[in-house]
Amino acid sequence: MEYIIKNVSKTFKKRLVVRDVEIKLQPGIHAVLGANGSGKTTLFRILCGVLNADSQPLISLDGILLHKQRENYLSSIGYLPQQFGYYPNYSIDQFLYYMGVVKGLKSEYIKKRMETLLIQLRLEQHRKKKMKNLSGGMLRRVGIAQALLNEPKVLILDEPTVGLDPKERINFKNILTSLAQDTIILLSTHIVSDIENVADDIIVMKEGSIIFHDKEDQLLESIQGKVWEIQIPTIQASSLLEQNNIVEKHTMQDNTILRVVSEDIPHPQAKVIKPKLDDFYLYHFREVLDASTY
Numbered sequence: 001m002e003y004i005i006k007n008v009s010k011t012f013k014k015r016l017v018v019r020d021v022e023i024k025l026q027p028g029i030h031a032v033l034g035a036n037g038s039g040k041t042t043l044f045r046i047l048c049g050v051l052n053a054d055s056q057p058l059i060s061l062d063g064i065l066l067h068k069q070r071e072n073y074l075s076s077i078g079y080l081p082q083q084f085g086y087y088p089n090y091s092i093d094q095f096l097y098y099m100g101v102v103k104g105l106k107s108e109y110i111k112k113r114m115e116t117l118l119i120q121l122r123l124e125q126h127r128k129k130k131m132k133n134l135s136g137g138m139l140r141r142v143g144i145a146q147a148l149l150n151e152p153k154v155l156i157l158d159e160p161t162v163g164l165d166p167k168e169r170i171n172f173k174n175i176l177t178s179l180a181q182d183t184i185i186l187l188s189t190h191i192v193s194d195i196e197n198v199a200d201d202i203i204v205m206k207e208g209s210i211i212f213h214d215k216e217d218q219l220l221e222s223i224q225g226k227v228w229e230i231q232i233p234t235i236q237a238s239s240l241l242e243q244n245n246i247v248e249k250h251t252m253q254d255n256t257i258l259r260v261v262s263e264d265i266p267h268p269q270a271k272v273i274k275p276k277l278d279d280f281y282l283y284h285f286r287e288v289l290d291a292s293t294y
């Protein structure tokens with residue numbers, strides 16, 4: 001299975017928000033990481049046929065082209081938008097059946113498929129609950145179930161972990177891992193911990209462009225030697241804290257330990273340490289993060 005995406009650009013009000021994106025994907029979990037506004041949702045909406053790109057791109061799933069065989073292409077795509085609409089008084093059962101009909105699936109097929117998905121997503125015993133009464137985690141699982149109704153080859157999930165508590169996040173990772181063997185999963189997030197040790201590769205988007213597309217190890221390798229730990233007396237730490245390159249700060253009585261990303265040695269006592277994905281994110285997105293958080 002191969003998903004080829006080429007020449008995808010999108011302009012809104014003369015501003016290029018997706019810039020000549022080119023990606024080639026096989027089954028697995030592909031995480032699109034980027035700050036708010038970096039173009040993730042716009043790219044996903046183009047891939048799902050909800051939005052047209054500026055000029056004709058090449059979007060091909062096993063040779064089936066979005067712009068030429070639209071229905072055939074879309075029948076292999078499952079999409080969970082950032083916010084998905086639902087009728088609050090529908091039960092999970094009713095909602096999934098309704099979504100199946102909207103997708104043009106046959107009644108018998110929907111009913112059978114629903115049974116599989118309700119079990120797979122651990123929703124079976126909740127199936128009669130109304131949508132308006134579901135927890136954030138359960139709602140996300142229903143969202144994934146509706147995206148999987150048509151047995152898609154490509155599953156596109158836009159910030160699927162927003163609003164999930166830590167336990168639900170772990171469940172979610174497990175669900176993705178179980179699907180990833182024979183599905184191409186594209187998932188967007190700006191929460192680094194959601195994809196750490198889960199994504200087969202990470203696509204980093206910044207201002208509409210893909211600036212990295214590689215395995216986590218390789219991304220970390222790219223900032224090797226640029227992550228530092230500084231242990232200093234707390235009273236000396238305040239001047240360093242004004243900088244926006246601090247990933248972590250731990251204060252223990254009179255001592256403070258800082259984790260810093262910096263091109264050059266940031267302090268005479270700084271020692272190089274092993275990078276984490278958080279460091280990589282801060283290194284590339286520090287100008288869009290709020291330094292006052294620390």
Ligand SMILES: Nc1ncnc2c1ncn2[C@@H]1O[C@H](COP(=O)(O)OP(=O)(O)OP(=O)(O)O)[C@@H](O)[C@H]1O
Pocket residue numbers: 012013017034035036037038039040041042043190
């Ligand atoms: N329909 C639209 N009309 C005008 N501008 C838009 C439209 N949709 C998105 N944009 C702009 O395009 C840019 C990229 O937005 P997009 O939603 O794709 O980013 P994102 O990476 O998904 O961010 P977020 O994580 O906040 O959803 C933003 O500056 C946004 O304001």
